[in-house]
Amino acid sequence: MIILEVVNNRFSSTDQRLIGFATRMCPNVDVLAINCNVVRIMVLKRINNVLIFACKRPINVLSDYHRLSLIVSGLLLKYDIVLVDNNSNLHHILCCSDTAINRCVISNTHDVIDHNVFTTVLHDGKLLKYISFKHSAPWLISIRLFYPTLLFDNKKPDGQPSLTSRVQIINFNTDNRLKLLIYSRKTTGPFGSELPKLTETDIVIAGRSSFGTSENFKKWLLPLALKLDAAIETTRGAVELGCTPSELQIGGNYQVISPKLYITFGISGSDQHLPSIEIC
Known part of the structure; x- marks a missing residue:
């Protein structure tokens, strides 16, 4: 197909x-x-x-x-x-x-x-x-x-x-809307100051530019990150599209992470992205 x-x-x-x-x-x-x-x-x-x-x-x-x-x-x-x-x-x-x-x-x-x-x-x-x-x-x-x-x-x-x-x-029904779980935990900043740092956390959640906007990126990934006490990272494409701030990018800025659990959404993998991930 x-x-x-x-x-x-x-x-x-x-x-x-x-x-x-x-x-x-x-x-x-x-x-x-x-x-x-x-x-x-x-x-x-x-x-x-x-x-x-x-x-x-x-x-x-x-x-x-x-x-x-x-x-x-x-x-x-x-x-x-x-x-x-x-x-x-x-x-x-x-x-x-x-x-x-x-x-x-x-x-x-x-x-x-x-x-x-x-x-x-x-x-x-x-x-x-x-x-x-x-x-x-x-x-x-x-x-x-x-x-x-x-x-x-x-x-x-x-x-x-x-x-x-x-x-x-x-x-293709355009009237239906999916409901997300809403957490009461308060955050500040684009993805919350309470989230751990990329280089210091055991769990990392990653997304790419397929989310389209910063609002969608935060809407889908932030509740899961707060629930798991995980950090959020992204790719260069998402940064260039304005979905995330540049400090969350790995690979292009030579920032290397080493989580015990790495959860990705819509990332197909690339030679620039994978070398920056060292799974423990």
């Missing part, structure tokens, strides 16, 4: 390239299309089934990411491989969904070499790394395509696609 998003009533040039990439691994490709209608989906070629959300308003991938992640996590187990564009916001949706099914995401995937042998790019494409999945399907992959993918012309002489896609509608 490939997860795509229609922006300004159009698919990007990368979307069809992702389908071409997917058909190299599997002949049957389904698409989960966000903010798409039945007419627009027909511009895509070489797909079997299409899943479309029924919603009263356009879905905001950043603000609606939690409900999207819940729906996506329920669909993942039906597929062997799930692909997204590494440079899109859908990458964060996939990273949030993987925790619900106890899977991991391979990011910056550049090519498929063989069955369960993939290459990822490091340091802006200067280095390639071979990676394989040890766990069973579904395999979750975030694709970063540098070069055009060669596609075959699958049209009939009359110009119509040779394959008619079957469309399934998924209800």
